[in-house]
Amino acid sequence: MGETIQSVERAAAILRLLASGPGRLGVAELARALGLPKGTLHGILRTLVHVGFVEQDGATGKYRLGATLLHLGSSYLDVNELRTRSINWADALAGRSRESAWIGTLHEGQVLVIHHVFRPDDSMQTLQVGTYLPPHASALGKVLLAHDPYGELPALPLRPHTKRTIVEPAALEAELDLVRTRGWAAETEELTEGEVAIAAPIKDSRGIVVGAIGIRGALERLAPDGPLHMEYVSYVRDAARAITRDLAR
Amino acid sequence: MGETIQSVERAAAILRLLASGPGRLGVAELARALGLPKGTLHGILRTLVHVGFVEQDGATGKYRLGATLLHLGSSYLDVNELRTRSINWADALAGRSRESAWIGTLHEGQVLVIHHVFRPDDSMQTLQVGTYLPPHASALGKVLLAHDPYGELPALPLRPHTKRTIVEPAALEAELDLVRTRGWAAETEELTEGEVAIAAPIKDSRGIVVGAIGIRGALERLAPDGPLHMEYVSYVRDAARAITRDLAR
DNA sequence: CAGCAGCGTTCGATATTGCCGAACGATCCA
DNA sequence: TGGATCGTTCGGCAATATCGAACGCTGCTG
16 A cells, blocks of 8 residues: 555544544544644644535534535445345345345444345334444344455454353354354344344355345344244345345346 | 645545446546546545545446445434434324425535435335435425525526426525415425425524425325325424424423 | 557656644633 | 633645656557
């Protein structure tokens, strides 16, 4: 990797900082966080405001993310080939399983949700597109980790979300082995109490895993008598295979 | 407005260009579009790739938007106060009217959709958050234009979407007068054949219109016998008033 | 199969560009 | 009312990003 432009990199760091914490941040706070002079930051912020990436609160003078970013983010969804090619299959998967369907990709060591179909006949759910899921505590994440050529696993912080979250590196490694051999992943109450998820890998034309598709729903529906009902696994694997076939063309 | 940083502004221009057209763009295309040397653009692009705002196609070497932007865009939704405060009311509006509910803001002369609740019991709809609606051909847009202090109206291109779209500036001005006096806007088949929309203004604590909320649905449901059924107008106006009251606190 | 035109990328000289730190007024809190 | 902190301004300095030409490479085309 060659040289990069200082001011652009700093602008990106500001945007990431504004995105990480909720609410607004002031020039002084940003200056302390990045270790830069206030004046320098002010100049970058002025430019970011000018292009609409950042907005300034009229009263307090503090800064927050701008509306242009929302539009850029949704434009990314149109450009993302994996998503555009798999939307119809995700709809079908949600319809057949009567559960919410999800598509994710590995991005910066986390699972980025790039598509989300609500569970049929159940609105009042919040859309999760653009949010991150923990890779070690989600079915999508297990699939992606299991086939990740770069092996981001060792650097992962295995934060517990419920008492069933896998926090032992060895245990996770064994789980990923299982995912690799049988071709799909499950997650039972490892992220949220009472919720279960299933996922399978999506491959591109070269056979490399570029994403994962799965469903998520209540324990009592997907595994009412203990073990997962295998029909749901079939739905997910069928959808994954269909998309993989689609991408090969 | 004071001086702005050249490279950051150029980086933003690149992102906007990548977002406007679908698919990928090459260094040479961008250089021609922006009137800059190839070498300069390459440096900025290298930086944008490094921060994840842009991705490069391995085979062709062309550039497209990156996944980080999706996350930044969804972070904007969390930060946006208007949206977080009105989500519950939009859900209620969709439930009561049994139609899809929408919230929008004026941004760069267009209507930016910042929230969208699907019509109950009807999945298989594509989410429109982050997309733009034409202000002169949408109920949300009419509300926002009618109360826009900056008067972006004269600069608007009144592009026709159906044969009923308002394209005469004078006619639009009269329509906006109507919106102002009666406090809500309607749009009947001016954007899409067979679809009708209603919207009302959301005001902040100072009484300034900061957004609009409305519903959109099939003509045969919202106006089966010609004129709009006024119960739908009541639903929308109630929701708008409730959010306005909420923002005042 | 050769030629060419276009692509993305590299590189070093140039001076333009953006960085810095101190100083300013406004605001908030004690 | 005092002090501390905020966002903002400004000018000098040099680090910094820009520029244009040159380099391989790919993929057309004659």
